[in-house]
Amino acid sequence: CSSxxxxxxxxxxxxxxxxxIYFLLSKKKEETLPFKEGWWGKGQKPDTEEDTTIRxxxxxxxxxxxxxxxxxxDQARFTEPLENSCFHYGTNSVYLRKVVSYWKNQFxxxxxxxxxxxxxxxxxxxxGIDIHFVHVKPxxxxxxxxxxxxxxxxxxxxxxxxxxxIIPLLTDPASHGLSDEHIFEVICPSIPGYGFxxxxxxxxxxxxxxxxxxxxxxxxxxxNEFYAQGGDWGWLICTNLAQIAPNHMKGLHLNLAxxxxxxxxxxxxxxxxxxxxxxxxxxxxxxxxxxxxLKKRLCRILLESGYAHIQATKPDTVGCGLNDSPVGLAAYxxxxxxxxxxxxxxxxxxxxxxxKFNLDDLLTNIMIYWVSxxxxxxxxxxxxxxxxxxGTQKHERLTVQVPTxxxxxxxxxxxxxxxxxxxxxxxxxxFHFMPRGGHFAAMEEPxxxxxxxxxxxxKVEKEQLWRKK
Amino acid sequence: xxxxxxxxxxxxxxxxAVLVPAAALGVGGLLVYWxxxxxTIKTTEMxxxxxxxxxxxLKGKEDESIRPFKIExxxxxxEDLHRxxxxxxxxxxxxxxxxxxGFNSNYLQKVVAYWRNQFxxxxxxxxxxxxxxxxxxxxGIDIHFIHVKPxxxPxxxxxxxxxxxxxxxxxxxxxxxIIPLLTEPAGHSLNEGDVVFEVICPSIPGYGFxxxxxxxxxxxxxxxxxFHKLMNRLGxKEYYLQGGDWGSRITISxxxMLPQSVKGLHLNFVxxxxRGLRRMISVxxxxxxxxxxxxxxxxxxxxxxxxxxxxxxLLRESGYLHIQATKPDTAGCGLNDSPVGLAAYxxxxxxxxxxxxxxxxxxxGLESKYSLDELLTNVMIYWVTxxxxxxxxxxxxxxxxxxGxxxxARVGVYVPTxxxxxxxxxVHTPRAWAKxxxxxxxxYSYMPRGGHFAAFEEPxxxxxxxMHFVRKVEQL
Numbered sequence: 001c002s003s004x005x006x007x008x009x010x011x012x013x014x015x016x017x018x019x020x021i022y023f024l025l026s027k028k029k030e031e032t033l034p035f036k037e038g039w040w041g042k043g044q045k046p047d048t049e050e051d052t053t054i055r056x057x058x059x060x061x062x063x064x065x066x067x068x069x070x071x072x073x074d075q076a077r078f079t080e081p082l083e084n085s086c087f088h089y090g091t092n093s094v095y096l097r098k099v100v101s102y103w104k105n106q107f108x109x110x111x112x113x114x115x116x117x118x119x120x121x122x123x124x125x126x127x128g129i130d131i132h133f134v135h136v137k138p139x140x141x142x143x144x145x146x147x148x149x150x151x152x153x154x155x156x157x158x159x160x161x162x163x164x165x166i167i168p169l170l171t172d173p174a175s176h177g178l179s180d181e182h183i184f185e186v187i188c189p190s191i192p193g194y195g196f197x198x199x200x201x202x203x204x205x206x207x208x209x210x211x212x213x214x215x216x217x218x219x220x221x222x223x224n225e226f227y228a229q230g231g232d233w234g235w236l237i238c239t240n241l242a243q244i245a246p247n248h249m250k251g252l253h254l255n256l257a258x259x260x261x262x263x264x265x266x267x268x269x270x271x272x273x274x275x276x277x278x279x280x281x282x283x284x285x286x287x288x289x290x291x292x293x294l295k296k297r298l299c300r301i302l303l304e305s306g307y308a309h310i311q312a313t314k315p316d317t318v319g320c321g322l323n324d325s326p327v328g329l330a331a332y333x334x335x336x337x338x339x340x341x342x343x344x345x346x347x348x349x350x351x352x353x354x355x356k357f358n359l360d361d362l363l364t365n366i367m368i369y370w371v372s373x374x375x376x377x378x379x380x381x382x383x384x385x386x387x388x389x390x391g392t393q394k395h396e397r398l399t400v401q402v403p404t405x406x407x408x409x410x411x412x413x414x415x416x417x418x419x420x421x422x423x424x425x426x427x428x429x430x431f432h433f434m435p436r437g438g439h440f441a442a443m444e445e446p447x448x449x450x451x452x453x454x455x456x457x458x459k460v461e462k463e464q465l466w467r468k469k
Numbered sequence: 470x471x472x473x474x475x476x477x478x479x480x481x482x483x484x485x486a487v488l489v490p491a492a493a494l495g496v497g498g499l500l501v502y503w504x505x506x507x508x509t510i511k512t513t514e515m516x517x518x519x520x521x522x523x524x525x526x527l528k529g530k531e532d533e534s535i536r537p538f539k540i541e542x543x544x545x546x547x548e549d550l551h552r553x554x555x556x557x558x559x560x561x562x563x564x565x566x567x568x569x570x571g572f573n574s575n576y577l578q579k580v581v582a583y584w585r586n587q588f589x590x591x592x593x594x595x596x597x598x599x600x601x602x603x604x605x606x607x608x609g610i611d612i613h614f615i616h617v618k619p620x621x622x623p624x625x626x627x628x629x630x631x632x633x634x635x636x637x638x639x640x641x642x643x644x645x646x647i648i649p650l651l652t653e654p655a656g657h658s659l660n661e662g663d664v665v666f667e668v669i670c671p672s673i674p675g676y677g678f679x680x681x682x683x684x685x686x687x688x689x690x691x692x693x694x695x696f697h698k699l700m701n702r703l704g705x706k707e708y709y710l711q712g713g714d715w716g717s718r719i720t721i722s723x724x725x726m727l728p729q730s731v732k733g734l735h736l737n738f739v740x741x742x743x744r745g746l747r748r749m750i751s752v753x754x755x756x757x758x759x760x761x762x763x764x765x766x767x768x769x770x771x772x773x774x775x776x777x778x779x780x781x782x783l784l785r786e787s788g789y790l791h792i793q794a795t796k797p798d799t800a801g802c803g804l805n806d807s808p809v810g811l812a813a814y815x816x817x818x819x820x821x822x823x824x825x826x827x828x829x830x831x832x833x834g835l836e837s838k839y840s841l842d843e844l845l846t847n848v849m850i851y852w853v854t855x856x857x858x859x860x861x862x863x864x865x866x867x868x869x870x871x872x873g874x875x876x877x878a879r880v881g882v883y884v885p886t887x888x889x890x891x892x893x894x895x896v897h898t899p900r901a902w903a904k905x906x907x908x909x910x911x912x913y914s915y916m917p918r919g920g921h922f923a924a925f926e927e928p929x930x931x932x933x934x935x936m937h938f939v940r941k942v943e944q945l
Contacts (some may be wrong), residue, residue, distance in 0.1 A: 008791065008872070014780055042564075068556070075549070077806050079858035081798060082685050083522070089865060090799030203563050306795040310788030316562060317571030317817045318788075321803035321810015324558050328803015328810065335799045376560035376574075383570060 008302045015390050020264065033243035033395050036212040040192065040200035041128030050125055052220060057121045057132060057196065059113050065371060066109060069326060073104045076327040087338060087346040091331040095350045099334065100327055102359050112364045119167065123196070126216045127209075132196035133189035133217065134160050138171040147171075147185040148250075148457065149223040151214060151241075152442070155232020156378055157333040159195045159368045160188040161361075162443045169450035178450060182457045187221065189214055191233060191381065195368045199377030206384040207233065208395055211240035215248075224248060225466070229453060231255040231441055233381065240395055242402040250466040251429070253405040253453050255441040256412060257421045260391045266420060270297075281419030285433045289415040297414065304339065304413060307332075311382035319376030329375060330366050337362060340439035342411045356444050399423075403465040405430040405456030407449060411438030429465060430456045511880045513725040518691050520674065520682035521609025531606055533702060538602040538613060540594050540678070546853060547590055550808060554585040557809040568820060568833045572813035576832045580816070581809055583841050593846045597642065604678070605702060607695045613678035614671035614699065615641055619652040622665060629732070629939060630705045631666040632696060632723075636714020636738075637860055638815040639922060640677045640850045641670040642843075647928035654936065657929075664936045664943070669703065671696060673715060675859030677850045682859070688866040689715065693722035697730065706730065709942075711935060713738040713923055715863065724884045733911070733942040735887040735935050737923040739898040741906055751902070763901030767915045771890075771897035779896060786821060786895065789814075793861040794868040801858030811857060812848050819844055822921035824893050838926050885945065887912040887938030889931060893920030911945075912938045 039045040078093045086092060119134045138147050150170060152163050167186050174180040190197035191210050200209075214237065218226055227250055230238035235256040242252045259266075269280035274291040277283070282290075290296060310318045322329040338351035345352030353362065369375050385393075404425040408415065410433070418431045432452055437445035460466060519525035559574045567573060600615045622628055631651065635643050650657050651666040672679035673692055682691075696719065700708055709732050712720035717738040724731045751762040752775055759769045772778060792800045804811040820833035827834035835844065851857050886907045890897060892915070900913045914934050919927035 010780065011784055014784075072556075072806075075553070075806075077855060079798070079801065079805055079855060080683075082862065083683055085685060085798075089862060090796035091802065093798060093802065096802070199560075201561075201564055203565065303795050306788070306792030306800075309784075309791040310800075313785050313788040314571035314817065316560070316566070316574060317813050318792075318800075319560065320572060320574065320577070320813040321807040323560055324553075324556075324810050325803040325806035328806050331799050331802035335796060373558060373560060380563070380570060 009298075012298065012301070016262070016267070018389055018392060020262075020267070031398065032246060033208065033240060033398055035215065035244050036208045037127075038202075038205070038209050038212065039128040040198075040202050040205055040209075042201045045128065050128070052124065054122050054124045054220070057123045059116045059121070059196070061109055061113050061371065069109070069370070070104060072326050073100055076100055076325070078327075086349050087335070087351040091335045091338075092349055092351060093331075095353075096327065096331055096334075098350075099330060099359065099363075103326075103330070103363055107360065107363050109367060112360065112367065115164075116161065116364070119164070121196075124217070124220060126213050126220070129192055129198040129200060129213075131189055131192065131198075131213060131217055132160075133187055134163075134167075135185070135187050135221070136167050136171050137185045138183045140172070141183060142180060145183060147183050149218070149221075149226035150184040150186050150453075151218060151226055151228045151238070152186055152188045153214070153228070153230040153234030153237050154188070154191065154194070155230070155234050156194070156381065157336055157365075157369065158232065158440060158443070159365055160190050161365050161368060162440060163188045166442045166446035166450050169446055170453065173450070173454065176447075176450075178454060179458075182454060182461060184227070187218070189217060191237070191378075193377035193381055194374055195372050199374060199380075204384060205381070206393075207236040207381075208240050208244070209384075210237045210381075211244055215241055215245050218248070225250050227251045227253065227457060229253040229255075232439065236385070239400055242400045242404075243395060243398050246400075246402050249402045251403045251405065251457060251460040252400065252425075253407070253456050255407045255409060255449060256439070257404075257406045257408075257416045257425065258414065259416055259420045259424050261396045261424065262391065262420075269419070282417050283433075286415065286417035286419070289410065290417065300343070300413065307336075308382055308386065311379040312386035313383065315379035315383050316376055319379045322375045323373055326366075326370050329370060330363070333366050333369065334362060337440060340411075340413055341444060342438055343413075356438075357440075361443065400425045401427050403427050403429045403460045405452065405459075407432055407434050407441065407452040409434045409437040409439070409441050409445070411436075413439060427465075429459050511725075512728060513690060513693075513722060513880055515694055515697075515726055516690065517608075518684075518687070518694070519609045520684050520687055520691075522683040525609065531609075533605065535603050535605045535702065538604045538678070540597050540602065542590055542594050542853065550590070550852070551585055553808050554581050557581055557807070559809075567831050568817070568828045572817045572820075573831055573833065574813075577809065577813055579832075580812060580835075580841065580845075584808075584812070584845055588842060588845050590849060593842065593849065596645075597846070597850075600645070600648065602678070605699065607698050607702075608691075610674055610680040610682060612671055612674065612680075612695060612699060613641075614669055616667070616669050616703070617648050617652050618667040619665050621653070623655075626663060626665050629664065629666050629943075630700070630703075630708040631668050631935075632700060632708055632710050632720070633668060633670045633924070634696070634710070634712040634716030634719050635670070635673065635676070636712070636716045637676070637863065638818055638847075638851070639714065639925070640847055641672050642677075642847050642850060643922060643925045644668070644670045647924045647932050650928055650932035651935065654932070664939050666709075666939075669700070671699060673719070673860075673863065675863055676856055677854055681856060681862075686866060686870075687863070688870055689718045689722050689863075690726070692719045693726050697723060697727055700730070707732045709733045709735065709939060711735040711737075714921065718867070721882060724882050724886075725880045728884050731884045733885045733887065733939060734882065735889070735938050737889045737891060737931060738894060738921070739888055739890075739903055739907075740896055741898055741902055748902070764899050768897065768899035768901070771892065772899065782825070783896065789818075790864060790868075793864040795865065797861035797865050798858055801861045804857045805855055808848070808852050811852055812845070815848050815851065816844060819847075819922060822893075822895060823926055824920055843925070882907045883909055885909050885911045885942045887914075887934065887942075889914050889916050889923065889934040891916045891919040891921070891923050891927070893918075895921055911941050 081092050119136045121134050123130045123132050154162050169176045170184040193199040228238040235254050242249050273280045273282050277287050338345045338353050422428050441449045562573050600617045602615050604611045604613050633644050648668050675681040710720035717736045724734045755762050755764045820827045820835050923931045
């Protein structure tokens with residue numbers, strides 16, 4: 001494998017080493033994570049009471065915004081790729097030219113803004129910053145049924161827009177061939193610093209801060225009990241939310257379940273799991289997805305985590321050019337939609353992007369980053385969460401007792417077997433190997449994800465599992 | 470007397486009759502092996518390469534002409550730049566962030582204002598053209614270099630050819646202040662006496678005005694080979710080498726490839742990736758009994774606390790390396806389209822790698838060591854040549870083949886070597902560790918001040934050390 005084993009191996013060892021030490025020194029606690037107070041607005045916190053109104057919001061655009069974008073697309077400077085490099089060196093600029101040409105000539109931002117506005121959006125001030133969210137209620141409810149609130153949190157480089165295809169499957173399942181035993185009202189906020197949510201002005205806004213803000217949001221919307229769903233950063237924020245407010249969360253559904261608090265047993269399972277899977281609780285599918293470990297885990301992490309390394313250390317530097325060049329922004333974001341959907345796409349000249357997504361959706365997501373100018377603040381989230389290292393934060397040692405459902409997609413960048421997940425998520429109600437799909441599950445396989453959410457909620461509701469914590 | 474007595478009292482017996490020759494053979498064999506290994510120098514394979522587009526032409530010899538070259542600009546180029554500077558979009562920094570999150574955008578706006586209103590690119594182009602530039606085609610690509618000869622050579626003095634190789638995110642321009650100190654030392658009150666140089670500074674292929682390779686696999690070894698061919702084409706059989714950053718890696722490869730052509734190797738950056746038990750023990754003991762493992766007090770001061778300086782800080786500063794070594798085309802794309810983004814990315818290094826304490830400053834301490842004109846001229850070289858992406862690919866090509874950068878350590882360096890250890894360099898390599906790879910260290914100097922961009926920041930100090938080293942080598 002073409003790995004950076006040298007210096008970067010040191011990195012991995014340091015992380016593992018730190019983690020082992022913490023494991024040895026700490027005991028698994030069942031305590032809750034404290035709610036994180038904060039004030040993220042500009043300057044000093046004012047003495048006046050915070051404005052808690054919920055204001056309707058609509059995405060808007062202007063001619064100026066459009067002509068500025070077009071001008072930048074016209075003046076874009078590309079560098080020819082190396083011969084036969086496909087997507088191995090990053091986004092292939094020959095394919096990028098095609099995307100930019102579509103962006104200039106066919107993509108219709110005004111029309112996409114209307115698409116974005118088809119769901120009701122709102123803003124409300126929490127802890128000093130404006131939080132944007134989409135709130136979709138079911139169009140109709142059968143007699144005697146109430147809508148279950150479902151908080152869905154996006155990640156990077158995604159946005160609330162990732163959920164646009166799955167929302168109708170959850171708010172109106174019957175019209176989409178799904179069982180309407182459970183119907184949801186869906187709330188998709190934008191993480192502060194992403195999209196139309198204001199970026200924090202102060203340092204130290206991490207996943208626990210985001211979880212606390214979203215907790216306040218749900219309470220402000222009048223929800224005392226709710227479900228939460230997430231992948232990428234959404235996974236971590238919803239996990240933290242489950243740790244902060246376990247009595248309010250009926251169930252937690254994840255399409256990514258990473259476990260960073262590893263211990264000696266984990267290491268052992270890495271070394272021997274391929275040969276003695278049963279001993280470590282690995283299923284055949286786990287072995288298939290995880291081994292050979294060096295190639296599928298270590299090399300993969302090294303090859304694919306450069307962005308995380310630089311964003312966790314110098315976000316303002318790396319984001320600067322991307323906030324000024326829409327083409328650079330597109331290249332940076334599209335690379336993830338390609339590689340994280342299927343690692344094999346790196347061998348394709350066009351990165352396989354249009355196999356699973358359409359350019360309108362991909363560009364709409366990129367436009368959200370562009371028009372809100374949020375790429376830099378979105379990257380800062382990495383530094384706030386990772387700067388002390390992985391496995392070093394308090395919440396990573398805490399477990400989750402809330403009923404959890406995990407949808408494990410085959411092309412997710414890293415696979416976490418149930419055997420590992422259950423050390424942290426002590427109440428796994430459902431764990432399914434999904435037949436296809438990658439990192440951006442809601443956008444790529446909305447039907448599969450919706451079905452898994454529905455069956456999970458079904459289990460939780462049937463046995464009223466949230467009462468048994 | 471006491472030594473000879475057991476020998477005199479040696480009794481002849483059958484057992485001894487076998488033992489003696491066996492011992493002699495053993496000792497003799499070891500002696501021969503030891504003597505041989507001292508003189509058998511391993512070298513790196515030279516190999517060959519083709520980096521032009523398409524297939525290598527089967528017929529015809531390569532055009533070996535050396536063509537004079539001048540940097541040019543146009544109104545169009547300047548207007549395009551100005552337009553982009555004017556339309557730049559900034560994200561406000563977090564309160565109290567200084568340079569801890571990367572380049573502070575408040576300070577960046579000031580730099581860009583200077584760039585737009587005061588910086589004079591036409592004037593800087595004239596500055597760049599003050600030294601003679603050339604281009605020549607080697608292995609299918611155009612190699613750019615400057616070649617500066619001393620204007621006056623005192624009677625009887627030998628002029629030493631010196632190849633100086635830059636790194637990332639630098640360029641040949643980093644050497645502009647040090648060149649006169651080396652070609653005309655007397656004129657700059659550098660009484661290093663008898664040493665005068667003619668200096669050749671090439672641009673690494675993919676950087677500045679050297680054409681970027683069109684094929685995959687262009688690494689430091691290929692660069693080393695091309696630079697040897699360059700020196701050969703210029704008529705030099707033996708020469709000195711000097712380098713920092715990638716220049717260090719490349720010149721080391723050159724010394725390992727053709728040691729007979731390298732009179733001496735001077736480095737201001739040494740990164741030895743020698744892992745292993747012995748190193749670990751040295752690190753652990755070094756904090757408490759440095760003398761036992763060959764570390765000096767200055768070494769200890771610069772190397773410890775070990776985890777902090779060599780692991781934590783390195784991790785904090787190597788994000789760029791990680792992304793460039795894996796996804797250079799992605800990382801460089803926006804930078805080739807936004808000069809402001811390019812400046813932030815490059816100038817962040819000129820801040821942090823010059824002095825780590827600059828992280829705490831709102832303006833990154835940049836103008837305390839450099840002028841905006843010289844910093845922006847270096848950035849402009851990347852901008853006008855659109856070479857940021859190809860410059861980043863060099864990381865991927867090198868790290869893919871040799872992730873631990875251990876090849877150098879395995880082969881060893883036998884040419885006379887001089888090391889200038891600057892205090893603010895990213896990593897400090899004590900002489901005790903360096904000599905595991907560099908078998909022939911002639912000088913090792915703890916420089917009093919200066920960081921990673923030594924030639925740019927402390928040209929006089931570096932020039933003095935180069936001359937001090939070369940004088941010693943010439944005396945050998």
